[in-house]
Amino acid sequence: MTAPARTTVAAPTRRSPTISSSRKAMNNVMLGLCVAATALTLAVLAWIFGYVLIQGARHVNLAFFTNLPAPVGEPDGGFLNALVGTAIMVGVASAIAIPIGVFAGIYLAEFGVGWLAWTVRFVNDTLNATPSIVAGLFAYTLIVLETHRFSAFAGSVALAVLMIPTITRTTEEMIRLVPRALREGALALGVPEWGMTLQIVLPAAASGVVTGIMLAVARVSGETAALLFTAFNNRFLSASLNEPMSSVPVQVYTYAIAPYEDWHHQAWAGALVLVTLVACFSAAVRLATRNRHQSLT
Amino acid sequence: MAAVHTGSIATTPTTARRHSLQRRGPPALRGWITLDPLFRKVCAAFGLSIVSLLGFVVYELLRGSSASLARFGASFVFDRIWDPVAEKFGAATFVYGTAVTSVIALLIAVPLGIGIAIFLVEMAPRAVREVAGFLVELLAAIPSIVYGLWGLFVLAPIVRDGLAPVLRTTLGFLPLFTGPSYGLGMLTAGLILAVMVLPFIAAVSRDVLSAVPQMQREGSLALGATKWETIWHVVLPYGRAGISGAVILALGRALGETMAVTMVIGNSPQIVASLFAPGYTMSSVIANEYSEASGQLYLSSLTELGLLLFVVTFAVNGVARLLIWRMSRGAEGSRA
Numbered sequence: 196m197t198a199p200a201r202t203t204v205a206a207p208t209r210r211s212p213t214i215s216s217s218r219k220a221m222n223n224v225m226l227g228l229c230v231a232a233t234a235l236t237l238a239v240l241a242w243i244f245g246y247v248l249i250q251g252a253r254h255v256n257l258a259f260f261t262n263l264p265a266p267v268g269e270p271d272g273g274f275l276n277a278l279v280g281t282a283i284m285v286g287v288a289s290a291i292a293i294p295i296g297v298f299a300g301i302y303l304a305e306f307g308v309g310w311l312a313w314t315v316r317f318v319n320d321t322l323n324a325t326p327s328i329v330a331g332l333f334a335y336t337l338i339v340l341e342t343h344r345f346s347a348f349a350g351s352v353a354l355a356v357l358m359i360p361t362i363t364r365t366t367e368e369m370i371r372l373v374p375r376a377l378r379e380g381a382l383a384l385g386v387p388e389w390g391m392t393l394q395i396v397l398p399a400a401a402s403g404v405v406t407g408i409m410l411a412v413a414r415v416s417g418e419t420a421a422l423l424f425t426a427f428n429n430r431f432l433s434a435s436l437n438e439p440m441s442s443v444p445v446q447v448y449t450y451a452i453a454p455y456e457d458w459h460h461q462a463w464a465g466a467l468v469l470v471t472l473v474a475c476f477s478a479a480v481r482l483a484t485r486n487r488h489q490s491l492t
Numbered sequence: 493m494a495a496v497h498t499g500s501i502a503t504t505p506t507t508a509r510r511h512s513l514q515r516r517g518p519p520a521l522r523g524w525i526t527l528d529p530l531f532r533k534v535c536a537a538f539g540l541s542i543v544s545l546l547g548f549v550v551y552e553l554l555r556g557s558s559a560s561l562a563r564f565g566a567s568f569v570f571d572r573i574w575d576p577v578a579e580k581f582g583a584a585t586f587v588y589g590t591a592v593t594s595v596i597a598l599l600i601a602v603p604l605g606i607g608i609a610i611f612l613v614e615m616a617p618r619a620v621r622e623v624a625g626f627l628v629e630l631l632a633a634i635p636s637i638v639y640g641l642w643g644l645f646v647l648a649p650i651v652r653d654g655l656a657p658v659l660r661t662t663l664g665f666l667p668l669f670t671g672p673s674y675g676l677g678m679l680t681a682g683l684i685l686a687v688m689v690l691p692f693i694a695a696v697s698r699d700v701l702s703a704v705p706q707m708q709r710e711g712s713l714a715l716g717a718t719k720w721e722t723i724w725h726v727v728l729p730y731g732r733a734g735i736s737g738a739v740i741l742a743l744g745r746a747l748g749e750t751m752a753v754t755m756v757i758g759n760s761p762q763i764v765a766s767l768f769a770p771g772y773t774m775s776s777v778i779a780n781e782y783s784e785a786s787g788q789l790y791l792s793s794l795t796e797l798g799l800l801l802f803v804v805t806f807a808v809n810g811v812a813r814l815l816i817w818r819m820s821r822g823a824e825g826s827r828a
Contacts, residue, residue, distance in 0.1 A: 222718035226615060232607030233616075233624060236694070239687055240631050243642050298538035306532055307539075315539040317813060318546050324741065324809040325549075325802065326748025328775045332798040333549045335782070336556035345783075356545065363542060389531035417635025420750035420775070424783040444637045448751065451641050459645070466638045473633045481626055 244470070251467020254460035264430050264446075267455045274465055276432045277446040283434060284347055284426060284442060285416055288354035293408060296359045300366025300404070305392055307367070316367075323360035330356040331421040339425060347433070347440035350426025354418060358411040365407025369400040406483045413476035417469045419444035443469060549802070557796035559788050568796060574761050574777075576785070581793035583800065585761040589678065589771035590801075593753060594746040596682025596767070597689055602739055604686075605693025609735075610723055612694075613701040625698065632691035640755035643684040648675035648756055651683070656768055673768035676758035681771070684752050689742040696741060696816065700734030701727060737815030744808040748801060750775035774801045 258271040265272030299319070303312055334353035339345055373396050381391040397404070415421075419442075427439040428449060447465040450458040554561075560568065564581065571582020608628065612621050652675030659669040673679075704727050712722040728735070758770020759780060774797045785791045 218718055218721070222720040225720040225724075226610075229607040229611040229615065232604045233611045236604060236608055236631070236690060237624065237627060240627055242646075243634070243639070243687075246642060246646055247638060295538055295541055298535055299542050302535035302539035306535060311536070312539065315542055317810070318543050320813050321806050321809045322542065322546060324744050324748075324805065326750065326775060326805055328748070328750045328778055329549070329553070329798050329802045329805075332556065332778070332782075332795055333552050336552040336795065340556070356549070359542065359545065388528045392531070413633065417637060419635070419637045420779055423779055427783060444635060444751075447637050447641065448755075451637075451644060451755065462641060466641050469635050470638055473635065474630060477626075477630050477633050481629075 247463065247466050247470050250460075250463035251470075253463075255464040255467055259461070259464050263432060267458065270457075272457075272461065274443060274446060274461065274468070276429060277441040277443045277465070278468075279432060279434070280347065280426070280429070280440040281416060281442045281444075283436075284351045284354060284422070284440060285412055287348070287351035287436065288358055288415060289408070289412060291351065291355040292358035292362055292411065296362025296408075296411070297366050297404060299359070299363040300407075301370060301392060301397070303363065303367040304370035305396075319360045319363050322356075323364065325357075326420070327353075327357055327418055328420040328423075330354075331423060331425050334421070334425045342437075344437070345425065345427035345439040346437050347426050348436040350422045350440060350442070351436070353421040353425045354415040357415050357418060357421060361411040361414060362407050365410060366400075366404050369403030369407065370396060372403065373399045402483055406480050409476050410480055413473050413480075416472055417444050419448050423448075550799075553795060553799040553802060557792050557799050559792035560796040561792075563789060564793075568793070569800070572763065576781075576787070576790050579787065579789050581789070583774065583793075583797055585763055586772055586774040586777050586797060587800075588763050589757065589761075590747055590773040590775070592678050592767070592771065593681040593685055593757065593773060594743060596679065597685035597746045598739065598743060600683070600686035601690040601693055601742060605690050605738070605742070606697050606728075606735065608690075608694040609697035609701050610727075612698050614719070614723055614727070625695075628691045628694050631687075632695065636688065636749060636751040639684055639688055640752035643680060643752055643756040644676075647684060648680050651675050651677075651680045655679075667765040668767050671764075671766040671768050674758070674770070676756055676770055677768050678757060678771040679767040681753045681757040681773070682767070684756055685746045685749060688749060688752060689745050692742045692745055693738050696738035697731070697735050700731040700738065700816070703734070704730045733815045733818050737812045740808055740812035740815065744805045744812060747808065748775060748805045750779050754779045774798075 259273045260278065261275055262271055262273030263275050299315065303316055303319075306312070307316065330353045333356060334349045338349040338352060342349075377395060377399060378391055381395045382388070386395070422442050422445050426442060426445070428445050429439045429441045433440055443465050447462045447469070450462040450465070453459075560581065564571070568581065569583050569587065571580075572584045573580045573582050574585060575581075608624075612624060616624065652673050656669075656673035656679070660673075663669045708726050708730055709722055712726040713719075717725065753773050754776040757773060757776060759772055759776060760770040761772045761777070762769070778794050778798055778801075782791070782794050785794055
């Protein structure tokens with residue numbers, strides 16, 4: 196007799212004066228919408244990934260990696276020129292961007308106080324978000340206009356402009372994670388500042404710095420807009436930095452907007468290669484940074 | 493790297509080697525200590541090179557667009573006519589296309605992105621948060637050409653055959669949703685842009701919401717607020733500056749995005765009310781016409797479009813950075 200009476204009385208008095216049913220409903224609806232937003236986004240992600248995966252897997256084959264482009268209608272055309280071109284241009288861009296990015300990152304992490312460092316950091320962050328087509332325009336007026344020809348070198352310079360801010364930023368962040376005690380230990384043993392930075396701090400942050408470089412490489416490997424009118428395109432295999440050079444994203448673009456069915460198929464295969472590359476890099480970066488945070492904090 | 497931490501245990505081979513290295517090191521290095529000022533200067537020079545890179549980019553763009561700047565002046569931005577044959581160039585149609593597609597993208601992506609951030613920070617268990625966070629980051633890393641490919645072959649037909657007819661029958665009284673849809677148009681471009689900027693909004697908002705002190709939430713909950721009321725009245729206002737920064741950052745991305753938009757917008761320089769109609773953006777016209785442009789004035793006008801784009805995105809990103817820094821300065825200070 197008493198037990199049911201207590202539950203019917205106690206429950207409303209404890210809850211209803213503070214949280215009305217409309218407020219509870221509002222709570223549930225809005226939190227539900229947040230879950231729905233996440234689910235919707237993940238569904239779109241799965242859709243895009245799944246579509247690229249299926250279409251790409253259907254059309255990727257050995258010839259794709261080993262053959263040059265074939266004329267329309269002929270089978271067994273490939274992306275060899277584009278794969279080699281991307282590798283060369285990203286390599287040259289890395290050679291330009293890595294020293295600048297790493298040392299600028301060291302500057303910001305080790306000596307980065309005052310208005311000058313603030314300016315560098317601010318400019319770096321805003322450069323990082325510069326549209327890639329602007330990097331292409333820069334390389335065009337700087338190199339293509341002067342030499343009167345599209346060239347792989349101009350493309351590499353455009354890519355380097357896009358890589359530098361990413362490398363600078365991650366290098367700074369990773370070097371900041373190196374414990375203070377390590378620096379103090381080195382200095383206490385009489386190591387000069389530059390020796391401490393280059394021989395103790397930089398090696399300790401090496402995996403993180405490499406991660407940042409990989410991130411930048413992954414980003415520019417899929418870069419199209421910066422290469423459209425700098426490196427242009429080339430149907431043949433070329434290793435000369437003074438000649439136009441093909442790249443995977445530009446060739447995907449050329450094939451996608453062409454009205455030929457078999458070129459579309461190859462474009463999907465190219466897209467699959469790009470997505471695989473990016474996914475692998477992202478996963479590696481994720482793993483590397485997670486271990487890093489665990490070991491240093 | 494772990495060996496570095498256990499420096500006090502002299503028995504591990506790594507530390508033993510390090511000790512001998514350091515015993516030999518200081519006397520050899522001591523003579524080199526005079527290099528320190530030089531090292532600082534070299535590092536500072538590399539830091540400065542980033543600032544000069546910015547100056548260099550601006551200089552080259554100005555140089556490239558000097559002919560157009562001299563010929564058209566300020567009217568370049570407001571003139572609608574883009575006629576390479578008559579050598580008359582005005583950017584208004586491209587500015588319009590860029591603005592409209594970016595607005596569509598933000599209208600869709602902002603609520604979704606903030607919703608994701610709320611889910612990840614306030615609701616999701618740790619494991620879900622990590623996995624969903626990674627997937628959202630992955631979405632941000634996909635090259636724009638892949639989005640373009642998907643937009644061209646998958647999204648555009650869906651807009652033409654599914655979305656456009658539905659919008660026309662339900663919202664057809666608005667001039668925005670009238671006329672035929674060929675799939676390629678400003679609506680499709682806005683949709684693909686929304687998918688592309690969504691991860692930025694979600695990721696940055698997530699970081700901002702994570703920086704809101706736990707005490708704020710506990711105080712609100714203790715006063716009897718529901719979880720949603722706590723989020724709406726306490727957490728979101730606290731992170732307002734940072735979330736605005738995230739949105740403006742996303743705007744910067746949307747304004748400058750090139751390839752995906754070029755592939756789905758239809759590339760037709762016109763200003764019409766209907767979102768189904770094809771349009772053209774600043775970055776798309778550069779991508780499409782630059783390598784084939786003949787004549788100095790033509791090239792120069794395209795470069796000026798790039799300069800305009802650069803100035804606008806730089807300003808937009810600068811504002812966003814300032815907002816985010818103001819928000820996260822406290823959190824970063826405690827971390828360092």
